[in-house]
Amino acid sequence: MSKLAVRPRYIVLSLIWLLLLSGLVAGAASAQAELSANVTFNGRVVRLNPATGLFDLGIPNARIELFERAPTGGPFVNVLTVFTNPEGRFSIVRPYGRNAYRLVETDLGGYTSLYALAPGGTVVNANTVEYLQVRDGQSIGGILFADELLPTPTPTVTATRTPTRTPTRTPTRTPTSTPTRTPTRTPTPVVDLIYTDIEVTQAIQNMAHSVPLIAGKRAYARAYVRSSDGNISGVLGEFRFVGTTGVTGWLKAHNPGGRNTVREFSSRAFTSHSFYIEVPSSIAQWGIVTVQFRMNADVAVAETNYGNNGGQRVIGFNTTPPLKVKIVSVAYQSGGAWHQPSFSDIVSIVSWLRRAYPVPSVDWHVGFLNWPYSTRPSAVADDKGCVWTNNLLAVLRMSEGSPARRYYGLVADSGGFMRGCSGIPSWVSSGPTGPGTFGWDNDGTYGDWYTAHEFGHALGRKHVNATGEEAGPDPFYPFPNGQIGLLGDPNHYFGFDVATREVYLPFWKDVMSYGMYQWISPYTYNGIRGRLISESSELKARQPLAGEGLIVVGSANLTQGTAELDTLYRMDGLGTPDPQTPSDDWALSLRDESGAVIARYPFTPIEPSDPGPGDRIAAIQEVIPWSSGARRVVVEYRGAVVFSRNVSANAPTVKVLSPNGGENLRGEAVTVRWEAEDVDGNPLTFLVQYSTDGGATWQSLAAELNDKALELALADLPGSANARFRVAASDGVNTGMDASDGSFSVPNKAPLPFILTPKTLDAYVSGQQILLLGEGYDLEDGILDPDRLAWSSDRDGDLGNGQEVVLDSLSAGRHAITLRVTDGSGAAGSAEALIYVDVLPPTAHLPMLLRE
Numbered sequence: 124m125s126k127l128a129v130r131p132r133y134i135v136l137s138l139i140w141l142l143l144l145s146g147l148v149a150g151a152a153s154a155q156a157e158l159s160a161n162v163t164f165n166g167r168v169v170r171l172n173p174a175t176g177l178f179d180l181g182i183p184n185a186r187i188e189l190f191e192r193a194p195t196g197g198p199f200v201n202v203l204t205v206f207t208n209p210e211g212r213f214s215i216v217r218p219y220g221r222n223a224y225r226l227v228e229t230d231l232g233g234y235t236s237l238y239a240l241a242p243g244g245t246v247v248n249a250n251t252v253e254y255l256q257v258r259d260g261q262s263i264g265g266i267l268f269a270d271e272l273l274p275t276p277t278p279t280v281t282a283t284r285t286p287t288r289t290p291t292r293t294p295t296r297t298p299t300s301t302p303t304r305t306p307t308r309t310p311t312p313v314v315d316l317i318y319t320d321i322e323v324t325q326a327i328q329n330m331a332h333s334v335p336l337i338a339g340k341r342a343y344a345r346a347y348v349r350s351s352d353g354n355i356s357g358v359l360g361e362f363r364f365v366g367t368t369g370v371t372g373w374l375k376a377h378n379p380g381g382r383n384t385v386r387e388f389s390s391r392a393f394t395s396h397s398f399y400i401e402v403p404s405s406i407a408q409w410g411i412v413t414v415q416f417r418m419n420a421d422v423a424v425a426e427t428n429y430g431n432n433g434g435q436r437v438i439g440f441n442t443t444p445p446l447k448v449k450i451v452s453v454a455y456q457s458g459g460a461w462h463q464p465s466f467s468d469i470v471s472i473v474s475w476l477r478r479a480y481p482v483p484s485v486d487w488h489v490g491f492l493n494w495p496y497s498t499r500p501s502a503v504a505d506d507k508g509c510v511w512t513n514n515l516l517a518v519l520r521m522s523e524g525s526p527a528r529r530y531y532g533l534v535a536d537s538g539g540f541m542r543g544c545s546g547i548p549s550w551v552s553s554g555p556t557g558p559g560t561f562g563w564d565n566d567g568t569y570g571d572w573y574t575a576h577e578f579g580h581a582l583g584r585k586h587v588n589a590t591g592e593e594a595g596p597d598p599f600y601p602f603p604n605g606q607i608g609l610l611g612d613p614n615h616y617f618g619f620d621v622a623t624r625e626v627y628l629p630f631w632k633d634v635m636s637y638g639m640y641q642w643i644s645p646y647t648y649n650g651i652r653g654r655l656i657s658e659s660s661e662l663k664a665r666q667p668l669a670g671e672g673l674i675v676v677g678s679a680n681l682t683q684g685t686a687e688l689d690t691l692y693r694m695d696g697l698g699t700p701d702p703q704t705p706s707d708d709w710a711l712s713l714r715d716e717s718g719a720v721i722a723r724y725p726f727t728p729i730e731p732s733d734p735g736p737g738d739r740i741a742a743i744q745e746v747i748p749w750s751s752g753a754r755r756v757v758v759e760y761r762g763a764v765v766f767s768r769n770v771s772a773n774a775p776t777v778k779v780l781s782p783n784g785g786e787n788l789r790g791e792a793v794t795v796r797w798e799a800e801d802v803d804g805n806p807l808t809f810l811v812q813y814s815t816d817g818g819a820t821w822q823s824l825a826a827e828l829n830d831k832a833l834e835l836a837l838a839d840l841p842g843s844a845n846a847r848f849r850v851a852a853s854d855g856v857n858t859g860m861d862a863s864d865g866s867f868s869v870p871n872k873a874p875l876p877f878i879l880t881p882k883t884l885d886a887y888v889s890g891q892q893i894l895l896l897g898e899g900y901d902l903e904d905g906i907l908d909p910d911r912l913a914w915s916s917d918r919d920g921d922l923g924n925g926q927e928v929v930l931d932s933l934s935a936g937r938h939a940i941t942l943r944v945t946d947g948s949g950a951a952g953s954a955e956a957l958i959y960v961d962v963l964p965p966t967a968h969l970p971m972l973l974r975e
Contacts, residue, residue: 162257164189164215166266168228171237180476181211182231182270189215190225198807199225223255228268240267240563246677258871261448279771293884315351315427316358317383321414321436322347323402326479327607327623330614334645335645335652338409338440338484341621345397346376346416350386351427356384358420367410373417375402377931382888383849385418386591390616394624394753400896400930401621413437443652444659446482447528448578452514453553455494457538461836462499464535468556468570470898472533475571477490478622479634479643481652488905491839492519492532493825501539505735508534509544509553510742514676514689516551517744519823521674522810522851523561524698525550525746527662529581531574545580546729546742548654550701550716552577563640572634572641579635580732582654582787584647589638594733597635600646604635607644618642622880622896665699672697673756673856675711677766679728682738686758686766690808690827692851693749693774693858708761709746721760722749756856764768774857775801776848777809784865788837795833795863812851815843815903817866842871874901874946876912876954881940883956884964889935893958895928899944913943935961 168185185207190199215226228250231235241252263756308895309410320330324346328334336342360376360383376380376398389396392431399420406412417433426432450472454463454607469489477485492515494500498506512532520530534541543554554577556570564572585594589605601608608616608629618627620642624756632638633647646698646786674697675690686709712723728741743758758766777799782788800806807904809828812821842848846869849862880896887893895914899907908924917939922930943953957964 131768138212138253141541146360152669160219160258160259161216162219162224162264163217164213164224164254165225165262165264166212166226168213168215168268170234170271170417170873171269173270173395177674179209181209183209183211183233185206185211185213185231185268185270186229187213187268188227189217189902190227191217191220192223192225194221200225210728211505214381214533216824219257219259220259221259223256224766225251225253226266227251230270231275234270235273236291237268237271240265263430278548278663280881314355314424316355316419316424316430317351318391318416318418318434319347319349319954320555321345321434322397323389323414323415323436324437324617324619326481326641326695327616327618327644327648328380329608329616332436332438332776333618335441335481336407336438337443337481337652338407338460338479338482338710339403339404340407341478342407342440342450343399343619343621343624344402344414344416345391345394345399345619346418347389347391347397348418349389350385350387352387354384354386355424356698357382358385358419358424359421360416361420362398363398363413363415363417364406364410365415366405366406366412368405368408369407371403374400374403375927375931377738377892378886379800379910391613392628392797394626399624399646402586404927406774407440407680409442410440413439431975432789438608442839443483444483444655445484446476446578446655447486448476448937449488449490449520449526449528449530450574451490451492451494451519451530451532452839453494453500453512453532453534454839455497455499455534455538456765458540462535462538464533464556464570466536466875466900467877468568470879470900471566472574473566473898474622478620479575480578482646482655486528486906488528488824489521489900490530491824491834492516493835495825495827497609499538500534500541501536503541505737506542506739507735508541510678510731510740511819512541512553513544513546513549513551513742514678514722514744516553517676517742517825518674518690518810520551520690521697521700521744521746522823522826522928523694523814523821525695525700527658527665527936529578531578531581533570533574541776542733543577544731544733546578547580547585549729549742551892552581573632575643576641577732579647579651582651584650585634587633587634587636587644587647589632596710600644602629602633602646604697605632607633607650608641618644622894634653661702665702668697668748671695672700672746673758675742675743675745675747675808676760678758679709679741679743679758680738681728681730681741684760684762684763686743687856688756688758688766688768688821689741690853691756691768691856691930692810692853694851694860695858697746703745706860709749710759711743712757712759713747713750714755714757715752716754718755722748727936741781768855770856771801771803771805773802775799775807775852775854777803777852779850779861779863780850782861782867784847784867786867788867788869789837790837792836793840795835795848797831797852799831799850799852799859801854803854807854808850812849813840813870814847814849814862815841815845818847818849818862821849837869838872839902840869842869843903844868871946871950872902873950873952874899874904874911874944876942876944876952878942878954878956879941881956881958883958885956886959886962886964887933889961890931892935893930895922895930895940895942895953897942899924899926899942899952900945901944907944907946911945913945915941915943917941933960937962 137605170180190202194197200872236249245253325342361373364371378401414434428655442630455672516530520827530551536555545552561568585597587605588596627642631640631642634641679686706724706727710725713721724747756768780796811825845866847863851860877898878949914922
């Protein structure tokens with residue numbers, strides 16, 4: 124698939140409002156535009172409706188200035204000024220000169236800027252965007268300046284009236300004592316602070332709470348309030364939770380200092396317009412929970428009515444199976460160098476899945492695969508690199524016993540972009556990763572949401588139509604244009620990221636689309652949850668394979684009714700295979716010398732999520748029991764034989780030469796060598812496996828090899844004093860195997876720490892809650908237990924242990940936050956992030972961004 128889109132790191136509401144409200148089309152220039160000598164900037168200035176939190180009107184006559192700077196540098200110079208039309212739109216066309224461009228909006232009287240959006244460019248501030256690299260003929264659309272109308276009339280009248288009356292009368296009668304009493308009493312009957320509702324959200328929710336809450340998944344409660352007269356600052360908010368696992372006391376909201384400004388016009392669209400708190404993990408467990416809220420309990424604000432300052436909502440947390448994944452790092456050669464995704468890409472993927480998917484946890488492992496072909500994944504004909512990758516992954520997974528865990532091949536785009544694909548559903552899928560912002564996705568990688576899209580297919584989800592380019596879109600998707608909710612309804616579905624506390628409005632696009640600004644819709648959320656629940660029941664009924672099995676991988680042409688098989692592996696210990704999905708059209712059969720059917724297994728080929736042009740090609744990925752009298756492996760289509768492979772009389776022999784026992788491996792790489800022969804003269808293909816426990820269990824590292832040697836990076840091999848290699852040699856069906864005669868040692872690897880939150884240069888104010896969120900992974904131990912993660916500050920010392928630590932009392936100043944992780948053997952690794960409390964980061968040109 125090819126996609127644009129996803130989420131900003133800080134509160135940025137949306138370019139898509141522009142696309143929806145004005146019909147402007149963002150993206151690259153058309154073929155005709157590429158021939159022009161101009162560059163075009165299209166955009167809109169829109170107004171926020173404070174009652175709904177939606178952008179409902181364009182602002183006419185707003186001033187937009189275009190500045191240019193020579194490609195060699197120097198100051199920006201104003202070259203053009205335009206004004207928006209009655210709908211708030213503007214369009215600027217300039218001769219192309221390889222220049223850098225800056226667009227600046229000047230606020231109209233009575234308005235203040237909230238933010239700007241610049242697809243493919245950079246947001247300098249709420250009024251300014253820059254494009255430093257523009258192509259000849261490029262048409263840039265979707266630029267958005269969002270303003271808010273200041274509520275000037277009402278506050279002015281109230282503020283003038285009240286002071287004029289009190290000072291005139293009071294000094295005349297009682298110059299000494301009265302002035303102190305009167306100002307205290309006068310404000311009392313002015314304002315009423317009003318509680319309106321509570322929302323509990325984990326990723327996507329509406330005010331009717333139609334989306335089920337998942338037990339064990341992080342959740343936030345948001346209390347919505349308003350003021351009867353103006354904005355009232357410094358109001359204390361508190362939450363209390365009553366659940367099946369216990370009762371909390373009154374807990375301060377996680378707004379800075381537990382206090383917030385109660386607004387006359389508040390909106391779900393802004394996290395800061397609500398009081399919010401993370402539901403304690405001890406409470407967010409299966410069962411019924413009552414969430415209670417109150418504000419102004421300290422009576423810091425005098426009110427006309429204290430009886431409407433709080434309320435409660437009863438919710439339920441539901442059980443859901445975890446998501447089990449193995450992310451396989453694919454290493455390939457291109458341009459004389461090895462290319463492989465980084466571990467930080469993998470952790471970003473896990474983080475995105477954990478935040479957006481309807482699961483209590485993500486049980487993840489890391490694997491490695493050496494690409495066996497001379498053609499790199501991105502250069503495979505007909506854009507089928509992911510199909511080749513998926514069949515390799517299928518061999519790896521089935522040779523490892525077909526665990527109830529989805530395998531994902533992650534391919535770095537540094538050697539070329541490989542489009543992703545998956546079956547619907549499937550146990551294997553693959554896709555690219557690499558750096559990229561797309562103008563809105565600012566966490567340094569697009570691999571997180573791209574992988575979530577392919578995992579969605581693997582979990583049975585079809586495309587969602589947002590751009591019109593999505594193949595086979597789901598006809599039952601309930602919202603228009605791939606949105607995650609309905610526009611104009613403030614009570615409808617809003618997304619929420621529990622890590623960043625960002626709100627995603629209904630115009631955001633579902634992750635199963637190709638649209639920009641991606642999150643998960645309630646439709647996809649509930650669909651994935653339903654799939655995980657049904658699979659959990661099915662997996663319990665699976666039966667282990669007795670005796671030998673046959674790994675069958677290949678492709679079926681659904682248009683022509685033909686098929687072709689790749690290398691087959693006949694092996695012991697293939698575990699519990701996935702049950703075949705019966706089909707009236709397709710079957711695998713084992714036949715004897717006369718052609719009579721010994722065993723027949725109907726199956727359904729796995730169609731890819733993103734079919735290419737031409738015939739419909741689907742994958743064959745099956746494990747079937749072996750029958751001793753079989754002499755032919757056959758693929759049938761509607762009863763006719765469409766592919767047949769003979770079973771030779773003899774299995775090949777193979778012998779591992781090195782490492783073969785006793786070695787102490789050191790350095791950057793190890794070369795596994797073996798010899799093999801086949802008396803029947805068939806060409807041989809090899810599968811290489813690695814064990815850390817003397818051969819009790821095996822993980823596969825490469826398949827479809829033709830050479831009799833394989834170089835492996837030692838950094839990818841878990842350390843062990845009892846390591847062995849095993850090689851399987853296949854003549855197309857029959858398979859011979861050999862392992863190292865004895866054990867050898869591989870050095871232990873230090874664990875890898877990852878700080879997800881906070882980020883370096885994040886800034887906070889005193890009393891503001893600071894979430895420390897991290898991960899520890901070890902090649903030998905896997906995901907590290909929370910007690911092996913320790914947090915500290917160079918200013919305040921030890922901060923706590925665990926994947927998640929919540930702070931609200933860091934001292935003022937710069938803090939070097941360190942996450943130290945320790946594995947089972949005592950090896951340690953650490954990571955650091957520099958944050959600032961009550962002081963500005965040292966980079967002067969960056970604004971201070973307060974995490975809410």
